[in-house]
Amino acid sequence: MVTWPWQRDRAAARTLKLRSRGDFGDVSRVDFEELAPDIDTFLGQAAYLQLGYFETLSQLIAPTPELSHKESLSLAAGAALIKHRGLVKLIRDRHDDPLEIMLPFREPLDAFRRETHGARPLETMLTVHITAGMLDDFYLALAASYGATGERAAEILRADDDRQALTQIIADAIASDAEWKSLLALWGRRLVGDTLLIARGALGPQTLDAAEEKKVEPVFTDLLAAHSRRMSAIGLDA
Template sequence: MVNWFWKRKPQRRSLALRSRGDSGDTTRVDFAELAPELHRFLGQAAYLQLGYFETLTRGIRGTLELSRKEALSRAAGAALDKHRGIVAVITEHGDDPTEVMLPFRENLDAFRRKTIGARPEETLLAVYLTAGMLDDFYLALASSYGEIGERVAAILREGDGGSEIVSIIQETIESDNEWRSLLSMWGRRLVGDTLLVCRGALRPERLDADETRIEPVYTELMGAHARRMDAMGLAS
């Protein structure tokens, strides 16, 4: 008998956010009424990774430099592996992954279009930064779903090819210092739209009443974003 996971009795949840590589204290926020249903969490997480794969694949086609093609192919492969891993979790619980992801396609495609820059380097920076923020957010949410959440967290922690993109961005900055200010400005512009995706991942019917519960999480996400920017030599 299939145990339909979205029909299970909801548990009291707390969201714990930890920047990757940080073994210190975590920020915990009570999300008993804000954390999404499991199928909503899985559907969005899976479709986001599919979108990153598509964007990076387009980047491969759009570059002539072989070393860059290879670097982007590794990053794209990592995103596809994450997508497949989450899809496997959905399938194992008796649901159709396409049906689970479909409700979020329109909004997440719109988000992805907003983060495609006028230049390939801007798009690569967008993939690196938005994937970092959203992986952090979904890693935090994963702690709400027991064993299934642990599996998704393990998938999200797998290598993401981010170092490949960082190398390309740093080479770009070193080639012409004007890139530094341009990419710094672009990186700052990405924050608002990415936080809206985080907000949209939660239960919409309670957000207005419980908005203050999310603020500490936003603060942590923005702090991790600033550290990524600083590590690349970009002003945040």
């Protein structure tokens, strides 16, 4: 079990609002008073997550034989790096050191990447598609808590992720081999719990009372619904 460094003083209460975007469609807004983490935690985690996606996808390029697949991986990796650099610039514009802001999250997020790294390239591609999709949506929801800084972060996170070609690679594998379909469906289901733990760890309080849990539940319900749609779109059952 990882210990998250979110227990910092927060000067003022914040409101977390889940906004409609992409996979979410028409979702109701849900407010979380005093549950959003401090701005350094939000930016540090979000920036390091994008760096992790870049690293994971980059590592897949060399062992991938097909040139077209290499190109798809490079595009997706490049998109993650662009988001990372955008968030790093945002941190610098706040006169903070990006390395200091990200460092507390290196160990737990690296552990998350190790635990969700597949034994096969297709599993790892699915890992990035599923975990990045869920966490980008969740961090977009968090972004509503931070005023103008949050709006800039949301704009960065909404940028094209260039993962469409990766999902096509996965869909083609599923269509050509029923074994891949069952294996990847199982892998996708396994990813959900680990990813929701990361999202839960991004909230401010270490423990939630019953009323706070009730506020959190609709957002996680929406995250799971969006996950199901992502899985269905590539031919997998959630």
